[in-house]
Amino acid sequence: MGMLKFQTVERDSFFTRLDFRPKLLMMTIITIVAFVWESPLLEFALAAVILVTALLVGVKFSYVRLVISVMVPFYILLLLTHGFFNIDQVKALTDKSALTPIFTFPENWWLIGGGMMSWEGFLYGLNVIFKTLTLTLIIPLGIFTTDVDTMIIGMVRAHIPYKIAFIFSATLRFFPLLFQEINTIIEAQRLRGLAMEKMGPIKRGRVYAKVAVPLILGAMVKSQHLEVVLQSKAFSGTPERTYLHESVLKLPDYLLMAFLLLFFIIAVVLYFTFRVGAFGGPI
């Protein structure tokens, strides 16, 4: 019954009042730093700062919980693979000839006998987990705190082609319709005797695959219709157009951008000079 819309934060804050350009810069810098760092401690600190900021500016805890719960199986897999199998890379990064065992499976166990989980591999796994958590949370922090109009105009002012900005906006408009259509189709299948509640994941997957046929055909019809609508509204995709909304950088925007650039420079300098942030580095 409720209207389908993309999530936006309800709380007005310093972050929601910012222009989209400093946020774009924030997403870019944090993404680069998170990729470059391999220190579990610094990755944890970065993830924690992003998480706390996201919660403070109004990203719902239920959303964060959902993201983390979806990621948990992936995180466990990361810990196991890095703990048990990431031996050569970790040895090279730490300059160690032997890794510190956390535990070893008895030799006589079938298939996994003799397998050892190393402390260094475990730490490397944690680094990857916090890295992905940062990358996952930086998007809602930047996107959910920005009105779509501000986002579009911010993208255009940041010299992203208008066509791409428009596709982004149209996606936000039409995705909810697409989800509505998926629900209608699955509902229609259930009404034709499909007992989804009794199905395993593979059978369910097949059902979802069947949804694709009417969905894609419907989407094709809709996209042609959308093209006609756009043409009738004088849309040509060229950047030569005026804008209803303005994008003006204010003092807080400049301050945030300055802080981010400073942070980036310090992080790069420390990384390359003192190996701060590197795996096996001082921190």
Next chain:
Amino acid sequence: MRGSGAHLDMKNGKGDRMSDVIATLENVSYKYPRSQDFVLSNISLDICRGEFLGVIGPTGAGKTTFCLTLNGIVPQFYGGRFFGSIKVAGMDTLDHQISAMAGHVGEVFEDPETQLISTSVENEIAFALENLMIPREEILARIPQVLSAVRLEGTEKKHPAELSGGQKQRLAIAAALAVQPDILVLDEPTSQLDPVGSQEVFATVCELNRGLGMTIVMASHAAEEMAEYANRLILLSKGELISMGSADEIYSQIELLKENDLRPPQVASTFYSLSQKKVYLSKTPVRMSEGIEVLKEVRQKCEIHSQKSFDSTVSYSGSSVLSVKDLKHVYPDGTEALHGISMEIKEGEYVLIIGQNGAGKSTLVKHFLNLLKPTQGKVEVGGVSTEKLSVSQLARRIGYVAQNPDSQIFNATVQDEVSFALKNLGYEAEEVERRTNEALDSMGLMEMREKHPLSLPKGDRARVVIAAILAMEPEIIIFDEPTTGQDYRGARYILEISRKLHNMGKTVIVITHHLYLMPEYAERVLVMGKGTLLLDTSIRQAYHDIDLLRSTYLTPPQAVLLAHALSELEGQKLPAILTPEELASCFTCNGDGGSHGNA
């Protein structure tokens, strides 16, 4: 045939304004790429500034293509073969880009969902203006102006999805108006709307035309409204302009309309039926107000049978197949959609459920199918509580035909589509084959069994879905808005199938806003409003409870309104008439009295 609206000038008191031609079509013919036939054939026409030109014709007549030629989308976007020329505001649609034409021709399309492309009302209005390089200050000035013109003030920041269907179409009109076009073209703008939304759109368009002098071109199947508002109509058939004239001239040619599968306004049908009984009328009225005046004339000449009776009883002694007791439903967002509904449907009944959007019709039906669970109360199907039945178990007993057949088609052949449910329900291969063949046969789909369902015309696709449901041999079949978006022929076609199923002993439930279509089919009516059951009675009694229908924004068919007007004129209660033919049958005339009008 070539036509101009100039001859209407004096009649409508719009002399100078309407004699000024704003668009000219010269021998226009058009064929889509890969199409065998011309969709438009040799059309010549002048459209005058300030006129309301109605475009009527059955599905496939070329109405949409006609609308799309006016801003150059046909042929510039679609390609194909185009002959002749079209000039709008002095600009040839072949010589100017569509984006340039968009500044002169505003287009409003059928589907309110897919024509709104922005994430807020103000952005929607601003979009075309931004593309046309209108300065920001000017855009800011025009937004409140056009929102006020369509009565949507205060909605600037809203997401289009937050608006009702009628509001969405009014927003589409506002967005088209913002570019200050010379012509506003509307292609079936009300076909997807409920009566309230439809009234909102027609009232807005009428205000723009009569108040602001905006030139309107509108394609629509809404005969009563077109008769009321259009200055001139053109009738298209197989791409040809076969008739043109005022609404009075066109809608009084009942035979011509019938030949083209079009429905005249019921007022016109009523007086046409009377003329068949040799009642001579000065004219065949096409609007309600004129109809009442002519009715007074007819009373002088004819005798009225006030005692004539029509069957109005609904008595079914069969067992209960569906029962609802004190049903209440509250959605997770707190919306109370149903408030203590109680009712019972017996085996073999044909029940019509009516009410405005949001009245609770679909919510009620979803409880029958277990797609929604009662917040309070009980729903029983065949004496068993739906709590104990899964959706798939209920699907064996209740077939559900949704409005859009395309969202119910998942298979590559008609045969697979029809057998889809049977395989899900675990029937043996022989039984699947038997039931599939029976269902295909009963819907006349045997010849098409190997075809892809989506390659068939819309009416046939609906038949495939119905066959797929019939294969499950349900006792109850629910049609949810089966006539929305269909022309008269398409709507009648589906309703004839519902009649056939009813004759086969099935219990049929239909939800529709098109009250005028139902007297021949439904026996019992449930009127819903704001989540409550306002009335549960025979169709005759329900349709004549005019005040109650209006309280839930429904308008009874014109034949019912005319019967009421006649009752008032006579000062006595007349039988509960439902159709133009029934109303005509109440008169006995001698056959003298003046010249025969237009009929």
